[in-house]
Amino acid sequence: MTETTLAELNTCSKPDFVAALANIFEYSPWIAEKAAERRPFAGVTELFAAMREVVEQAAPGQRLALIKAHPDLADKTKQGDMLTAESSAEQNSAGLDRLSEAEYQAFDRVNKAYREKFGFPYIVCVRRHTKDSILRDFARRLPNDAAIEIAASIAEICKIAALRTDLLVSGEHPLKVHGWLSTHVLDTHSGKPAAGIAVDLVELSDLGTSRIIARTVTNHDGRTDAPLIGGRPVPIGRYELRFSTASYFADRNVPLSDPPFLDVIPLQFSVYDPEGHLHVPLLVTPWSYGTYRGS
CATH class of the missing domain: 2.60.40.180 (Transthyretin/hydroxyisourate hydrolase domain)
Incomplete structure (x- = not known):
């Protein structure tokens, strides 16, 4: 993603707005498209709140599709073009690109158990975690039912999106994510x-x-x-x-x-x-x- 300013986003064309924010939410430019209709935004916090509200108001099927757009963590089979640059950088920041064999086996085991139970990938905002805390979070969440995990996944997606917004957009009222x-x-x-x-x-x-x-x-x-x-x-x-x-x-x-x-x-x-x-x-x-x- 190329850095931009809130002023530029408030005044650019709708296609340029959507292109700039397309991957704030993984492979889901429809969120930026709907948020564009609410311009202008007084600050970055207000911009992000508009995008989050689009997610919260989306139909259940759209929210599930948003969850399924995310990759498994530390999956050796999903590299290169299958990962967005944002996902790759986030996973690398937590060291998920350089796991020990024991760590890789642990991630592979919990990824499979989670997908088998829920039918969608486990999602967590990895920039807020270390490898050990991700594995502990897996263990805490696996006993939940699907409704709880759908809500938890959307909450984590919004945390991921907030950090991506913070990295991408500069302007008044910055997000409190540091x-x-x-x-x-x-x-x-x-x-x-x-x-x-x-x-x-x-x-x-x-x-x-x-x-x-x-x-x-x-x-x-x-x-x-x-x-x-x-x-x-x-x-x-x-x-x-x-x-x-x-x-x-x-x-x-x-x-x-x-x-x-x-x-x-x-x-x-x-x-x-x-x-x-x-x-x-x-x-x-x-x-x-x-x-x-x-x-």
Whole structure:
């Protein structure tokens, strides 16, 4: 999708409007076509609300067709032209293009079980999840009946569409779809912010390989220049922050044991609100550390 402005969408021809927003909802340009009749929009939030209302007012058969237009997750047989660029980017963002064999088998198993029960694909907004949380969501939803899952699928489709709209359209009243994950380090040995500590953010995985999401160094204020995750949802899942504290204290000529009692400090935590602000700080000396949930 090519980025555009709300002003352009408000004034362009109807065919151009539909072409620009055709894949906000997967393979369903009829939604943009109906929303175009409600122009002009005061903001991006109002634009998206109009498209969502079209979906909510659609006939049951249209909503089911919208659900069936989506691909299975992590399906090796549906690559290339069968995936929209948007779906491919979304699945890749969650690491679904590089699963371990155990993860692939788990996704294949739950995809088949879900389709066999409901007759349509399992849908979740993957940009709000990690691989592990998607599999947990599968398990929670599989016992539901079809009516509940149709409603859940439409809700997830709208979350996907909101994020696509946010990426595509700039203008007044932006959608509130971003989260924020940050940290800072306080050297309680010296009573000062700890500048120059190397920090890694790692997404943990039950069945696959954990992966580094961000790698940075604390600044003069003991914080990072940019959030560890920002400008997008913070995916639900388990994480570990790794702080290289021994080299920090050694650089400041603080006496340490050999080897250092604390070298790299790992803090494990979970994210449960993708649009929230989660702050995970470290309070550290050469011999102790602590943390708390900030915001």
